[in-house]
Amino acid sequence: MFDRFDIFFVQQLVNGFSVGLVYALVAIGFTLIFGVLNVVNFAHGEIYMIGAYAGLLAILVLAPPWVALLLLVLAAGIAAGIALERAAFKPFRRFRDEASLKSKAMRESTLLSSLAISIVVRESVEKIFGADMQAIPRAYADAMQEPISLGELAVASGQIAILAAAVVMFATLQWILKRTDIGLSIRAVAANPLGAQYVGVHVDRTVIATFAIGSGMGAVAGLLIGLYQGTIFPAMGFAPGVKAFVAMVMGGLNSIPGAVLCAIVLGLAEAVATEFFGQGWADLVAYVFLVLTLVFFPTGLFGAGRERV
Amino acid sequence: MSLLAVRGLVVRMGALEILRGVDLDLAAGEIVTVLGSNGVGKTTLMRAISGVYRPARGSIQFAGEEIAGLASHAIVARGIAQAPEGRQIFGAMTVAENLRLGAAVTRGADRAASLDRVLSLFPVLRERYHQRAGSLSGGEQQMLCIGRALMAQPKLLLMDEPSLGLAPKLVRQVFGLIAAIRAAGTPVLLVEQNAKAALAIADRAYVMDGGRIVLAGEAAALARDQRVRAAYLGGHVGV
Ligand SMILES: Nc1ncnc2c1ncn2[C@@H]1O[C@H](COP(=O)(O)OP(=O)(O)O)[C@@H](O)[C@H]1O
Ligand SMILES: [Mg+2]
Numbered sequence: 001m002f003d004r005f006d007i008f009f010v011q012q013l014v015n016g017f018s019v020g021l022v023y024a025l026v027a028i029g030f031t032l033i034f035g036v037l038n039v040v041n042f043a044h045g046e047i048y049m050i051g052a053y054a055g056l057l058a059i060l061v062l063a064p065p066w067v068a069l070l071l072l073v074l075a076a077g078i079a080a081g082i083a084l085e086r087a088a089f090k091p092f093r094r095f096r097d098e099a100s101l102k103s104k105a106m107r108e109s110t111l112l113s114s115l116a117i118s119i120v121v122r123e124s125v126e127k128i129f130g131a132d133m134q135a136i137p138r139a140y141a142d143a144m145q146e147p148i149s150l151g152e153l154a155v156a157s158g159q160i161a162i163l164a165a166a167v168v169m170f171a172t173l174q175w176i177l178k179r180t181d182i183g184l185s186i187r188a189v190a191a192n193p194l195g196a197q198y199v200g201v202h203v204d205r206t207v208i209a210t211f212a213i214g215s216g217m218g219a220v221a222g223l224l225i226g227l228y229q230g231t232i233f234p235a236m237g238f239a240p241g242v243k244a245f246v247a248m249v250m251g252g253l254n255s256i257p258g259a260v261l262c263a264i265v266l267g268l269a270e271a272v273a274t275e276f277f278g279q280g281w282a283d284l285v286a287y288v289f290l291v292l293t294l295v296f297f298p299t300g301l302f303g304a305g306r307e308r309v
Numbered sequence: 310m311s312l313l314a315v316r317g318l319v320v321r322m323g324a325l326e327i328l329r330g331v332d333l334d335l336a337a338g339e340i341v342t343v344l345g346s347n348g349v350g351k352t353t354l355m356r357a358i359s360g361v362y363r364p365a366r367g368s369i370q371f372a373g374e375e376i377a378g379l380a381s382h383a384i385v386a387r388g389i390a391q392a393p394e395g396r397q398i399f400g401a402m403t404v405a406e407n408l409r410l411g412a413a414v415t416r417g418a419d420r421a422a423s424l425d426r427v428l429s430l431f432p433v434l435r436e437r438y439h440q441r442a443g444s445l446s447g448g449e450q451q452m453l454c455i456g457r458a459l460m461a462q463p464k465l466l467l468m469d470e471p472s473l474g475l476a477p478k479l480v481r482q483v484f485g486l487i488a489a490i491r492a493a494g495t496p497v498l499l500v501e502q503n504a505k506a507a508l509a510i511a512d513r514a515y516v517m518d519g520g521r522i523v524l525a526g527e528a529a530a531l532a533r534d535q536r537v538r539a540a541y542l543g544g545h546v547g548v
Binding site for chain 1: 384385393406457
């Protein structure tokens with residue numbers, strides 16, 4: 001069906017797709033938090049890193065089955081997200097009226113406070129575990145690398161795991177946002193914080209839930225990619241953080257479907273760039289996309305006027 | 310005894326004192342209206358009662374309990390819902406979702422009952438149930454705003470300029486509704502620009518100016534008051 005070059009190329013696209021899914025999982029957390037509070041959470045990449053380390057610790061200490069491992073990491077991410085919100089965001093959310101809930105002052109102070117927390121967390125992890133890549137126990141590393149052939153294509157079991165985890169998490173998120181009270185509250189605060197207060201939405205609890213959901217997903221993404229690529233180290237959250245940020249901007253800042261789509265496009269584009277220009281160029285793709293988006297589509301690729309979140 | 314008793318309420322925005330010591334009472338079963346020109350502090354008063362603004366001084370007692378300084382969700386949970394100025398509906402969400410958000414503080418069985426009640430009060434919301442709230446006409450959005458507040462099964466309903474921007478026929482409909490809501494047992498604190506219609510359905514009225522209450526009394530008496538007629542009823546003789 002394909003000649004050699006084509007198979008290799010399609011293989012790269014499959015890889016790019018699974019990388020894009022990971023960016024998407026990270027981008028969702030970014031986008032949710034931006035939608036609700038209008039702030040960029042600079043510590044989101046560290047949540048991703050914490051997910052990977054929490055998973056690694058669980059593997060070393062408990063060697064749990066996969067589902068238990070994922071649930072543990074989800075819980076660790078949720079806990080870290082809640083702690084992050086209390087430490088870096090809550091102190092700057094003193095005022096009640098609509099002007100201050102999403103105010104410029106809050107945006108600027110939380111930019112710095114989340115950046116500060118991210119540095120402290122990264123340096124602490126480096127102090128405790130060292131700056132190097134962590135060795136991943138064979139059983140788990142190998143489980144991610146089992147070849148599965150789909151016709152002439154070969155994908156790794158880890159890619160299937162990433163795909164499955166992403167699909168489950170996207171579906172769960174949509175269900176939460178559309179069907180549950182807390183999801184409705186998240187959308188309400190994102191769309192109209194003043195209206196949300198009038199109907200009696202518990203704004204503080206809603207903000208915590210937003211961080212919990214976004215951070216849980218980010219942490220699971222960190223573990224999956226860490227195990228799959230064998231790259232668990234303190235600064236591992238930086239690159240996916242940048243990619244997820246770019247995906248959020250391309251998607252229009254507060255559209256989850258937009259961010260997911262753009263994250264996948266970014267993953268694919270990086271794979272293509274690697275193919276044609278070599279590894280070093282792939283990381284440039286995100287920045288090129290960012291600049292092009294900001295210049296030509298300042299409200300994102302899908303335009304303004306959609307529902308926030 | 311008053312259901313709602315506001316005493317010496319002061320609200321500041323930075324250095325500005327917007328409310329400068331407001332006293333107001335509302336008894337169970339009443340419609341009380343607050344009149345006054347633009348910018349005198351009516352919306353600020355309503356927001357302070359709903360907990361959107363935190364009072365700098367003064368007290369707000371509701372059903373014998375101090376609520377000044379509580380968060381807005383806690384106040385809605387205690388039974389004060391508001392149909393706010395500018396409606397503040399969630400335009401990108403469906404009518405159904407807006408109503409469900411209005412019931413954020415109630416539980417399952419209560420919700421079904423409030424939903425039945427609200428949809429029978431506003432048949433148009435049943436027709437538009439799955440449409441985006443933003444696609445509704447202005448009048449329909451106002452019905453949604455009021456219906457959403459009623460979903461919380463409030464013991465007191467605050468309404469801030471519900472007739473603003475509506476055609477005369479809809480204005481009559483809104484005032485008819487206010488009377489019906491009171492008749493069904495929910496007292497109403499009503500802020501209105503349409504002083505004549507408000508005084509016609511209210512039991513008592515307050516007139517605000519410069520962040521203070523400057524006149525208070527029976528609605529019928531205020532409707533005959535020369536100062537009120539001159540300032541808010543167009544000054545015509547023989548209403
Ligand atoms: N968030 C705010 N910051 C500063 N001033 C405000 C704010 N909200 C209202 N004001 C001022 O408070 C006064 C009363 O406003 P408002 O309560 O909306 O009046 P009304 O509802 O009677 O028209 C106005 O002079 C307005 O400019
Ligand atoms: Mg007003």
